[in-house]
Amino acid sequence: MRTIGERELALFISLLAGKTRDLKQELAALESLDEEQLSDDEMENQYQLQEIIEQYENILGELRDEYEAGLTEGVNLPSYDELTRAFKG
Numbered sequence: 001m002r003t004i005g006e007r008e009l010a011l012f013i014s015l016l017a018g019k020t021r022d023l024k025q026e027l028a029a030l031e032s033l034d035e036e037q038l039s040d041d042e043m044e045n046q047y048q049l050q051e052i053i054e055q056y057e058n059i060l061g062e063l064r065d066e067y068e069a070g071l072t073e074g075v076n077l078p079s080y081d082e083l084t085r086a087f088k089g
Contacts, residue, residue, distance in 0.1 A: 006070035006077050013063050013080065017087035020056045023049055060084075 004012075027049040030042060038046070064080045071077060 006075045009067045010077055010083055013083050017084040021087040023053050
């Protein structure tokens, strides 16, 4: 039984998509550096960012399924793609 509505899911999806985009940009900046330039902390940060991004994308996939199930019930909200379009890079 779901305890969160589609409107709340829409907000959370948008926030998480934005955070995922920001983390991907941070990771891309680290990956653009020569590995010899990276400190041990930056290399560890790069690894952690990759894991966090993967986890967030998995969560977004699960949220998408929940959200789209609500939309099929006739809830008048934007599509998942509309919610996340601005955050795709």
